[in-house]
Amino acid sequence: MPHGTHPAPPRHEPSQPTAKQPQAGTAAHAPLGRLGLQHLPQAAADLILLGDLTGRYATGAYSTLTPDRRTLIPREDRHGAAEHGHRVTAAIACHLARVGGTLDQLTQLLMHPDHEGGRHPQHIALRSGHARALDYLHRVWASACATVSGTVAVESRHHAHSDLAALRDRIETSPWFGERGRTALRVLRAHLTFAEAAGGRQHNASERQTAEEAGISRQTLRNAYETILKPGGWLRRLRVGRGTEGSTWYLADGAAHRSELLLSRTRTTQFPPRPGPWGVVPP
Numbered sequence: 001m002p003h004g005t006h007p008a009p010p011r012h013e014p015s016q017p018t019a020k021q022p023q024a025g026t027a028a029h030a031p032l033g034r035l036g037l038q039h040l041p042q043a044a045a046d047l048i049l050l051g052d053l054t055g056r057y058a059t060g061a062y063s064t065l066t067p068d069r070r071t072l073i074p075r076e077d078r079h080g081a082a083e084h085g086h087r088v089t090a091a092i093a094c095h096l097a098r099v100g101g102t103l104d105q106l107t108q109l110l111m112h113p114d115h116e117g118g119r120h121p122q123h124i125a126l127r128s129g130h131a132r133a134l135d136y137l138h139r140v141w142a143s144a145c146a147t148v149s150g151t152v153a154v155e156s157r158h159h160a161h162s163d164l165a166a167l168r169d170r171i172e173t174s175p176w177f178g179e180r181g182r183t184a185l186r187v188l189r190a191h192l193t194f195a196e197a198a199g200g201r202q203h204n205a206s207e208r209q210t211a212e213e214a215g216i217s218r219q220t221l222r223n224a225y226e227t228i229l230k231p232g233g234w235l236r237r238l239r240v241g242r243g244t245e246g247s248t249w250y251l252a253d254g255a256a257h258r259s260e261l262l263l264s265r266t267r268t269t270q271f272p273p274r275p276g277p278w279g280v281v282p283p
Contacts, residue, residue: 037109044095047088048109051116057087063242085120089137092117093144103141110137147238164196167251171234174254184228186214187221188251191235195251202238206246 037045052058062080066073075083089110096106110118111125111133125133171192176185190213194203211221229235234254241247 039099040095044092047095048092048115048117051119052084052088057091058084061087082120085123086140088117089120089140090144093137093140094148097141097144097148103138106141107134107137161196161199164192164201164251167201167253168192170253180224180228183214183216183220184224184234186216187224187229188234190214191249191251194249201251202248203251204241204246204248206241209246 037048040048046053061083062075062077064073064075074080092110093106096109109115110121112118113122121133121137124136171185171188176182187210190210191203191205193213194205194209195201198204207218207221211218214221216224225235230237232254233252236250236252237247238250239248
């Protein structure tokens with residue numbers, strides 16, 4: 001046979017390897033453009049691809065308190081699964097928001113049929129339509145962006161201790177007026193103690209623990225939360241505790257409190273009180 005008459009077929013067939021690519025490979029996140037699973041932490045990528053294998057986000061999802069708020073009872077499977085799925089979805093959204101992702105990328109990741117972490121929005125799409133699932137993801141993304149923008153990224157244990165020391169300085173040097181202010185300061189100091197034990201701003205604490213640490217009653221503690229600390233941007237409750245499990249809290253920088261003080265001072269400077277009927281300025 002003359003040389004070159006029948007060339008040998010190429011040894012590489014591109015269609016074969018493409019069909020056998022694993023789900024975690026680049027084929028799964030090709031539509032994501034410049035940001036894919038390889039840009040996320042390993043725990044986040046595993047959560048997206050495999051779901052909550054360890055049950056970390058299932059804690060408390062399948063039980064609820066009785067109306068008297070004294071005992072735990074199991075939830076219906078459907079409600080528990082929905083709560084569990086929502087927690088997984090919210091966690092993935094926070095992971096993506098931290099690395100500079102977008103809502104479109106979150107949608108592509110979670111609506112991918114091979115990604116176990118997106119089962120909850122996928123079930124919403126099957127049950128109520130694609131538009132309802134997109135609306136749900138939009139709400140989750142907005143909440144995740146708000147959470148991430150108001151938190152501090154801690155790089156190491158030393159950084160965590162330095163951050164908490166700076167926060168304690170900030171709290172101690174902020175003005176706390178009147179009896180309510182002094183009570184709020186005691187509550188913040190109690191939460192700082194819990195945060196230092198936990199190794200970061202996010203920590204768990206029950207009402208009983210906090211009230212005992214601050215040396216006040218539970219009702220006084222609730223008043224401090226609702227009137228000063230939460231509106232002032234010092235504390236955020238990330239998850240409400242159930243039964244013997246304490247709530248999850250995050251210590252913030254009190255930005256709302258600081259801007260409120262600045263606003264009140266600006267108003268006082270620019271708009272002095274009007275004189276009384278005899279031309280006397282009231283104190």
